[in-house]
Amino acid sequence: MRIxxxxxxxxPITIGHLDILRRALSIFDKVIVxxxxxxxxxxxxxxxxxxxxxxxxxxxxxxxxxxxTDGLTVNxxxxxxxxxxxxxxxxxxxxxxxxxxSAANTFADSSIETVFFMSRKETTFISSSxxxxxxxGAIDISPLVPTAVLEAYKRKKK
Ligand code: COA
Numbered sequence: 001m002r003i004x005x006x007x008x009x010x011x012p013i014t015i016g017h018l019d020i021l022r023r024a025l026s027i028f029d030k031v032i033v034x035x036x037x038x039x040x041x042x043x044x045x046x047x048x049x050x051x052x053x054x055x056x057x058x059x060x061x062x063x064x065x066x067x068x069t070d071g072l073t074v075n076x077x078x079x080x081x082x083x084x085x086x087x088x089x090x091x092x093x094x095x096x097x098x099x100x101x102s103a104a105n106t107f108a109d110s111s112i113e114t115v116f117f118m119s120r121k122e123t124t125f126i127s128s129s130x131x132x133x134x135x136x137g138a139i140d141i142s143p144l145v146p147t148a149v150l151e152a153y154k155r156k157k158k
Pocket of ligand 1: 007008009010011014015016017020036037071072073074088089090101104105119123126127128129130
């Protein structure tokens with residue numbers, strides 16, 4: 001059983017994340033989508049809301065688990081028996097940050113590899129803050145997020 005951990009803020013999850021997740025599932029038997037709790041980031045959705053959204057958005061995919069951690073991703077991965085971390089690269093600008101992050105993770109635990117997936121060109125401009133801004137500006141974001149995200153925004157408005 002080859003397990004990978006896909007860490008991120010997922011505030012909210014987008015079709016870009018889901019594309020990376022599907023592709024990771026074609027290589028790994030199980031992928032744990034891990035919400036890494038970052039108290040420095042101002043979040044739109046709570047951790048519990050994000051977990052529910054991701055569970056709903058991935059209910060038709062087999063081999064997916066959703067969890068959260070306030071510790072190091074590599075420590076979580078080790079405990080979960082994972083052999084790899086998954087990250088998506090959207091543009092050259094992501095590279096420097098990802099290079100540094102993977103080096104820090106390798107320093108912390110050299111037995112866990114980071115596997116990168118190149119984003120599809122249709123999703124390269126998407127980020128969670130872009131989605132939140134477009135939504136705030138009353139732009140239809142339905143092509144960019146799963147239905148579970150749209151429903152979560154509606155619940156927030158009430
Ligand atoms: N499609 C769409 N958007 C994507 C994307 C994709 N394929 N890949 C990344 N993004 C966006 C995210 O939506 C996010 O947007 P935002 O900044 O507007 O919210 C942005 O790119 C950053 O990506 P994200 O994956 O959420 O990473 P992050 O920078 O918030 O967090 C962690 C990176 C969580 C992986 C890292 O901080 C971590 O592992 N933290 C735990 C502590 C730790 O182990 N630190 C490392 C050792 S020091």
